[in-house]
Amino acid sequence: xxxxxxxHVLALVAAMAAISAPVVSAQTLKLNxxxxxxxxxxxxxxxxxxxxxxxxxxxxxLTATKHSLVLLxxxxxxxxxxxxxxxxxxxxxxxxxxxxxxxxPRDWDDGDSFAVNYVGHPIHGAAAGYxxxxxxxxxxxxxxxxxxxxxxxxxxxxxxxxIYSVQFEVGPLSEASIGNVGRHPATRGWVDHVVxxxxxxxxxxxxxxxxxYFVIWFEDHFDNRAARAxxxxxxxxxxxxxxxxxARSPWYRPDRPLGR
Numbered sequence: 001x002x003x004x005x006x007x008h009v010l011a012l013v014a015a016m017a018a019i020s021a022p023v024v025s026a027q028t029l030k031l032n033x034x035x036x037x038x039x040x041x042x043x044x045x046x047x048x049x050x051x052x053x054x055x056x057x058x059x060x061x062l063t064a065t066k067h068s069l070v071l072l073x074x075x076x077x078x079x080x081x082x083x084x085x086x087x088x089x090x091x092x093x094x095x096x097x098x099x100x101x102x103x104x105p106r107d108w109d110d111g112d113s114f115a116v117n118y119v120g121h122p123i124h125g126a127a128a129g130y131x132x133x134x135x136x137x138x139x140x141x142x143x144x145x146x147x148x149x150x151x152x153x154x155x156x157x158x159x160x161x162x163i164y165s166v167q168f169e170v171g172p173l174s175e176a177s178i179g180n181v182g183r184h185p186a187t188r189g190w191v192d193h194v195v196x197x198x199x200x201x202x203x204x205x206x207x208x209x210x211x212x213y214f215v216i217w218f219e220d221h222f223d224n225r226a227a228r229a230x231x232x233x234x235x236x237x238x239x240x241x242x243x244x245x246x247a248r249s250p251w252y253r254p255d256r257p258l259g260r
Contacts, residue, residue: 061160063135068128068164071245075124075168076178086179094177101176101183110181110189117191118199121165125200126207126238128164129157131245133204134254142254144208158201165196200238207236216256225258232258 057063079086089097110117133142138153168174169192175181182188211232218231232251233240240250251258 060136064132067131067245072173089180097180098177101180102170103182103188105188105190107189108191110191111186121192121196122199122203123238125161125196126203127241129161129200129204130239130242132157132160144212158197161200162197203238207238210235228258
């Protein structure tokens with residue numbers, strides 16, 4: 001098989017994996033799937049049903065890392081499906097091209113558009129942050145405000161964003177290994193390394209504020225489920241991506257069923 005044909009086949013497989021990743025991951029990574037609304041608590045005086053002994057929850061960083069693999073599959077699948085330059089770079093020797101693509105940047109710009117660097121990367125960074133925060137499950141950590149639990153969890157989420165960003169740029173499952181971004185000097189820059197965690201943190205705070213002060217207000221005044229789902233997804237795009245990576249509906253909220 002010719003190399004260009006192989007590249008197209010790999011791109012198709014990656015795109016199919018990105019589409020099916022949120023569902024497939026539930027079995028391969030043993031994640032909890034919940035396309036339905038949050039489970040209602042048991043009535044007063046009635047104990048919830050349990051099956052067997054309860055297992056000790058996995059560390060937040062481990063659960064978040066498992067979910068981030070699904071997020072990576074979605075992102076790289078999208079790159080391969082939509083970017084011909086990325087597909088073309090698959091034809092060379094993998095390890096040699098990967099090593100040649102890892103460099104310490106000398107400039108700020110990496111050749112990408114403003115939309116990619118200052119819109120796309122903050123969204124995917126915030127999505128990784130939501131994965132950590134959801135895995136941490138700290139009470140009150142998702143409600144925007146001045147509480148200690150909120151900002152402490154935000155700080156840890158930002159650290160996770162930074163680690164995710166480094167992996168996405170130069171790690172074994174990165175733009176450097178899949179597409180050889182960085183092999184050419186014009187594609188090396190500090191912008192993604194800085195913007196992804198910093199603006200990802202800021203975007204999380206903005207989305208949380210919008211969710212608390214606008215989306216909830218909207219839901220209190222409008223009962224239409226489709227309208228509520230649309231508002232949730234439009235004003236929280238990073239949370240939408242995090243939900244998909246966890247095999248949840250895009251408009252999912254752990255404490256607010258859509259039809260409440």
